Amino acid sequence: MNGSAAYVEGAVDYTTKIPNNVNLAEDGRVLKALEQWHPGYIDWWMSMGPEGFQASEVYLRTAVSIDPKGWAKFGHVKMPEYRWGVLLAPQEEGRLVNFGAHKGEKAWQEVPGEYRAMLRRLLVIQGDTEPASVEQQRHLGKTAPSLYDMRNLFQVNVEEGRHLWAMVYLLQKYFGKDGREEAEGLLERRSGDVDKPRMLGAFNEATPDWLSFYMFTFFTDRDGKMQLESLAQSGFDPLSRTCRFMLTEEAHHMFVGETGVGRVIERTCEAMKAAGIEDPFDIARIRALGVIDLPTLQKKANLHFSLSLDLFGSEVSTNAANFFNSGLKGRFMETKIDDDHRLTSAVYPVLKFIDGEIRMVDEPALTALNMRLRDDYVKDCQGGVNRWNKLIEKAGVRFALSLPSVAFNRHIGEFAGVEASPDGKLLTAAQWAKMRDQWLPSSGDGEFIASLMTPCWERGEYARWVSPPKVGVDNKPGDFDYVRIHAG
Amino acid sequence: MGIALISETDAQALAPRPRASFIDFQTEPSRYRHWKLRFEGERAELAMDVDENGGLFEGYLLKLNSYDLGVDIELADALQRLRFEHPEVRVVVLKSAKEKVFCAGANIRMLAGATHAHKVNFCKFTNETRNGMEDSSRFSGQKFLCAIKGTAAGGGYELALACDEIILADDGSSTVSLPEIPLLAVLPGTGGLTRVTDKRKTRRDRADAFCTIEEGVKGKRAVEWRLVDAIATTSKFDAAVNAAAARLAATSDRPVGAAGIALTPLMREIGETSLTYALVRVDIDNAARRATITLQGPASAPPADVAALHAMGADFYSLRLARELDDAILHLRANAPEIGVIVFKSEGDPARALAHDAFLGDNAGHWLAREIVNYWKRLLKRIDMTSRSLVTMIEPGSCFVGILAEIAFASDRAFMFSGRMKGDDRPEATLALSALNFGPLPMSNDLTRLQTRFIGEPESVEKARATIGSSIDASDAETLGLVFESLDDVDWADETRIFLEERSSFSPDGLTGLEANLRFAGPETMETKIFGRLTAWQNWIFQRPNAVGPEGALKRYGSGVKAGFNRERV
Ligand SMILES: [Fe+2]
Numbered sequence A: 001m002n003g004s005a006a007y008v009e010g011a012v013d014y015t016t017k018i019p020n021n022v023n024l025a026e027d028g029r030v031l032k033a034l035e036q037w038h039p040g041y042i043d044w045w046m047s048m049g050p051e052g053f054q055a056s057e058v059y060l061r062t063a064v065s066i067d068p069k070g071w072a073k074f075g076h077v078k079m080p081e082y083r084w085g086v087l088l089a090p091q092e093e094g095r096l097v098n099f100g101a102h103k104g105e106k107a108w109q110e111v112p113g114e115y116r117a118m119l120r121r122l123l124v125i126q127g128d129t130e131p132a133s134v135e136q137q138r139h140l141g142k143t144a145p146s147l148y149d150m151r152n153l154f155q156v157n158v159e160e161g162r163h164l165w166a167m168v169y170l171l172q173k174y175f176g177k178d179g180r181e182e183a184e185g186l187l188e189r190r191s192g193d194v195d196k197p198r199m200l201g202a203f204n205e206a207t208p209d210w211l212s213f214y215m216f217t218f219f220t221d222r223d224g225k226m227q228l229e230s231l232a233q234s235g236f237d238p239l240s241r242t243c244r245f246m247l248t249e250e251a252h253h254m255f256v257g258e259t260g261v262g263r264v265i266e267r268t269c270e271a272m273k274a275a276g277i278e279d280p281f282d283i284a285r286i287r288a289l290g291v292i293d294l295p296t297l298q299k300k301a302n303l304h305f306s307l308s309l310d311l312f313g314s315e316v317s318t319n320a321a322n323f324f325n326s327g328l329k330g331r332f333m334e335t336k337i338d339d340d341h342r343l344t345s346a347v348y349p350v351l352k353f354i355d356g357e358i359r360m361v362d363e364p365a366l367t368a369l370n371m372r373l374r375d376d377y378v379k380d381c382q383g384g385v386n387r388w389n390k391l392i393e394k395a396g397v398r399f400a401l402s403l404p405s406v407a408f409n410r411h412i413g414e415f416a417g418v419e420a421s422p423d424g425k426l427l428t429a430a431q432w433a434k435m436r437d438q439w440l441p442s443s444g445d446g447e448f449i450a451s452l453m454t455p456c457w458e459r460g461e462y463a464r465w466v467s468p469p470k471v472g473v474d475n476k477p478g479d480f481d482y483v484r485i486h487a488g
Numbered sequence B: 001m002g003i004a005l006i007s008e009t010d011a012q013a014l015a016p017r018p019r020a021s022f023i024d025f026q027t028e029p030s031r032y033r034h035w036k037l038r039f040e041g042e043r044a045e046l047a048m049d050v051d052e053n054g055g056l057f058e059g060y061l062l063k064l065n066s067y068d069l070g071v072d073i074e075l076a077d078a079l080q081r082l083r084f085e086h087p088e089v090r091v092v093v094l095k096s097a098k099e100k101v102f103c104a105g106a107n108i109r110m111l112a113g114a115t116h117a118h119k120v121n122f123c124k125f126t127n128e129t130r131n132g133m134e135d136s137s138r139f140s141g142q143k144f145l146c147a148i149k150g151t152a153a154g155g156g157y158e159l160a161l162a163c164d165e166i167i168l169a170d171d172g173s174s175t176v177s178l179p180e181i182p183l184l185a186v187l188p189g190t191g192g193l194t195r196v197t198d199k200r201k202t203r204r205d206r207a208d209a210f211c212t213i214e215e216g217v218k219g220k221r222a223v224e225w226r227l228v229d230a231i232a233t234t235s236k237f238d239a240a241v242n243a244a245a246a247r248l249a250a251t252s253d254r255p256v257g258a259a260g261i262a263l264t265p266l267m268r269e270i271g272e273t274s275l276t277y278a279l280v281r282v283d284i285d286n287a288a289r290r291a292t293i294t295l296q297g298p299a300s301a302p303p304a305d306v307a308a309l310h311a312m313g314a315d316f317y318s319l320r321l322a323r324e325l326d327d328a329i330l331h332l333r334a335n336a337p338e339i340g341v342i343v344f345k346s347e348g349d350p351a352r353a354l355a356h357d358a359f360l361g362d363n364a365g366h367w368l369a370r371e372i373v374n375y376w377k378r379l380l381k382r383i384d385m386t387s388r389s390l391v392t393m394i395e396p397g398s399c400f401v402g403i404l405a406e407i408a409f410a411s412d413r414a415f416m417f418s419g420r421m422k423g424d425d426r427p428e429a430t431l432a433l434s435a436l437n438f439g440p441l442p443m444s445n446d447l448t449r450l451q452t453r454f455i456g457e458p459e460s461v462e463k464a465r466a467t468i469g470s471s472i473d474a475s476d477a478e479t480l481g482l483v484f485e486s487l488d489d490v491d492w493a494d495e496t497r498i499f500l501e502e503r504s505s506f507s508p509d510g511l512t513g514l515e516a517n518l519r520f521a522g523p524e525t526m527e528t529k530i531f532g533r534l535t536a537w538q539n540w541i542f543q544r545p546n547a548v549g550p551e552g553a554l555k556r557y558g559s560g561v562k563a564g565f566n567r568e569r570v
């Protein structure tokens, strides 16, 4: 995978210490900066990465090319030896800025001075989420329900690590001294730490169990996808190219989440049927079977959906307007949208809390971009929920999962100060307190789920609360040794 | 003006309309909407918790602890009560009651919609309030510690700058910033630029960088650049604040075991063309664009001792007069913009007035007497800073003595009646000076009004000092240079009428500029720089299309559309 591969268009150069397709070998300054950053990264990975599995051999895919058809190569790797690198999608000839005040100008290959601070902030916020989720998930290996799941967890983890590399490369290449300082800062903050928390709320929440992990990768990684999609539109070409490649990896994370929840659903329905339980709300009997009841799945979805919505920021946002107008962050599928791509006179409907009620109000489209991206996100989530409901329907259980109202359980934006039910009705604090445990996981729910989290590390075996996958990774057979566990 | 870094705004701003018929500077803690005061022995906590629906005008929301004049009126009231009602408080911890934001500065929607006159007034009042915090620290032994968690942007950081010390949370997200230039194309005009260089003594190149970094500075760099005194992690933040507060309190000379006095509500009657208080009357002549403020002298002798003074509390003459005059001046500034000339008159017994001065002078070591003199100092500075022509008419029966004589010295012109008016049995007009005219009531240039007046003839100050306690008639006052002109019965009416009519005919802008230049001879201080350099530049920038034109940064702020600038450097 080195040698001749290095000469192929789009191939990754493994001759340098840091695999890359950006010709680092001839960019001494950035190569040096990355090499200096590297030991700190490894320290971080060893102390904050997957706990207890650093010596295990994991069947991971490593990027060897950026050609969508053949970019990955699978093999057993010890995680600390994973070849993290800097990979950008290929440069498009003649790419333009496609939106905002600079629409039609040539895409920037260097950072425009006036946008330097703004862009840096965007990169740091995005960058901060990548190591955060690794930290949040570091204890999960111990309770993995199968080697297959364990391998998927670690794959997600190493790729989040690589996403951090991607952001750090941009910071070090284009943002000078400040960029190097920010790159250090990304290794210093810690998820959930009182003194040095990660920047965004959802990334300081615990991921206590595997159901949370599936929900997180479905809902929160999907926020990541939406953010990357809109940054992939950027007029700053290196950022666009970076995000386009990251999206290919992100797709796998959401696959893990969607199929994870799907497999829980299948297992639950199957167990209910076998035991002759028709009522999905017969929770005690269902739980006695050692599977997770569907109403609890709904609560988990409610929690992760609402936390992820907070990541979109305020519905009406000057920052979002500035990012767009400056050509730095576009909309989801920007180039496919049929409008002037400047939005200086357009409006967009925003759900707001006005005079004690929830109402749709037209706001200038420029300032409503967070709202718009969130709407696209909700649609994307709904697709996944529909597919889950197909599984339930197919199993013949009368139950449907749904997304709660965007006003439900919010801490940022229009609905931060109010309480609302999942169907969007406003509640008093007392009503909320009374109903909270019906809608969000209670401590009892948490204890029940925790009681199921016992490791299942035999080849080809699965914990009894989750079904096996339909197909193995890289088409491997069911009893494949995805992880060869060695203490460490 | 301190400008808010408000990243989330309502895009459609309506033109601000006042919610009340006039702007009232009187309030009290039970009516506060934006501040929370908590007392704990020698320490008070003043927490900013702005009610976003509590703006003074309609059409904007005070999000993220951004402020308007109404918020600052409450702050000024709280500070005043801390001085008088709480002698036990040695340190005030200024903080935010909101999470993630300390204070986002002056509300931009409010500024964008306000009239120029309102902006200037707002700016002046907020500056006076912050200067007052420094005055409290230096002269009243009340120290200020600013505990910043979250964003302190623009005016928010400027508020912090007025404190003795600043502690910033080291949590990776708390920052201090002056983003006015990059964000709004205006200046951090509430003392920000001046205090960064002259008080914090930040190196000029770093100050230059700081003022152009929109997101501000945090953590170690904020300390290294002298923008804050210390940083503390979230888990150690409260302990660091407590330690610094205790250390600051230990430097205070506030009395132990003293009880405060209540600042009871002022008696005030607002008529069509008049404002009447117990000791102050304002008569407004709209046609002549003139207000006459008449001050009553004391009705009785000063109290026998400080215990009696304390028992009188807010009813004590000198304190009541100060509070009423302060309110009258603020009222005219905010609610009577077209009044171009303020004429000061007084009525009373000069000997009694002098006795009050002597009482305050003799008891300068007592906290309450000290507080009253400090209040007069700030009030007289406020008069100096009032952009109206100031005229004192020293007539028969008046009592421009000691503190009250400072009003004559604060005026652009003082005219003194010589002799008696026909058919008038009031005593002849006299002036008298007290020790208070020679030190405790400096102007913002740190000189007394007499030193400033006689900047080129210091011997005249000494001649004046030699008259302390004695009565000075019109011709002596003219000889001593204490008044512009003495006029007898033959000339008085005509000369003063012609002067006032002529004054009213000049350009108001020209006069404002003229007076502001002539009033402050002598050295620069931080205060004179803040008003004379910073505010003046700010007000110029605020008039320019690059800020307020249709494509200006202030107008476009929040829309996401970039400002269009006229690139010509002026
Ligand atoms: Fe990622």
Ligand SMILES: [Fe+2]
Residues within 6 Å of the ligand: A160, A221, A224, A250, A253
């Ligand atoms: Fe991800």
